Amino acid sequence: MSTVIEKLREYLDKAEAEQIRQLDQLVAATGLPVYKDPKTGALVWVDVRELRLRFQLSVNKIAKFVEGLSQERLYYTVCKRCGAKYFPPQADCPRCKASDMEWREVSREGELITWTVINVKPASFAHNKDYVVGIVRMPEGFNITAWVDADPSALRPGMRLRLVVGRRPGENYITYWFRPAQ
Numbered sequence: 035m036s037t038v039i040e041k042l043r044e045y046l047d048k049a050e051a052e053q054i055r056q057l058d059q060l061v062a063a064t065g066l067p068v069y070k071d072p073k074t075g076a077l078v079w080v081d082v083r084e085l086r087l088r089f090q091l092s093v094n095k096i097a098k099f100v101e102g103l104s105q106e107r108l109y110y111t112v113c114k115r116c117g118a119k120y121f122p123p124q125a126d127c128p129r130c131k132a133s134d135m136e137w138r139e140v141s142r143e144g145e146l147i148t149w150t151v152i153n154v155k156p157a158s159f160a161h162n163k164d165y166v167v168g169i170v171r172m173p174e175g176f177n178i179t180a181w182v183d184a185d186p187s188a189l190r191p192g193m194r195l196r197l198v199v200g201r202r203p204g205e206n207y208i209t210y211w212f213r214p215a216q
């Protein structure tokens with residue numbers, strides 16, 4: 035059985051092969067990798083050289099956040115000097131510049147402020163069905179932006195949503211999202 039990362043790679047390779055085929059046709063026909071955007075009519079240059087990028091970010095200063103996720107808990111930080119609260123957690127306070135933070139667990143319910151349905155997805159999410167991204171006000175006073183696992187027609191501003199931390203179905207890595215509270 036192939037892993038999620040392998041499956042995603044396969045999907046992207048296939049999509050990319052199709053793009054390269056189109057690019058080859060374009061260059062063969064016109065001599066230039068330039069096409070007219072069908073929506074705007076603007077000329078677009080497609081670079082024939084590819085840049086591959088996989089980010090590696092240090093999470094050393096927010097190790098508690100990572101540890102929390104592995105236990106299916108979500109943590110935020112509170113600045114011990116000025117009291118500012120941060121989610122996603124910050125290790126250094128942008129407000130007062132202190133680096134003395136307390137870690138606290140995020141509440142399990144919040145209130146939906148607004149949402150959008152993503153129909154046009156970034157390449158690495160393109161294998162997903164259309165999904166809902168919402169902004170949720172938490173009792174702590176900060177907002178969390180995350181997927182909302184719900185039928186968009188059932189969503190209302192102000193409705194109560196439950197925070198879920200766990201393995202994302204179909205992808206198997208641990209993340210967090212919301213669903214309507216019972």
Ligand SMILES: [Zn+2]
Pocket residue numbers: 113114115116117118127128129130131132
């Ligand atoms: Zn501070």
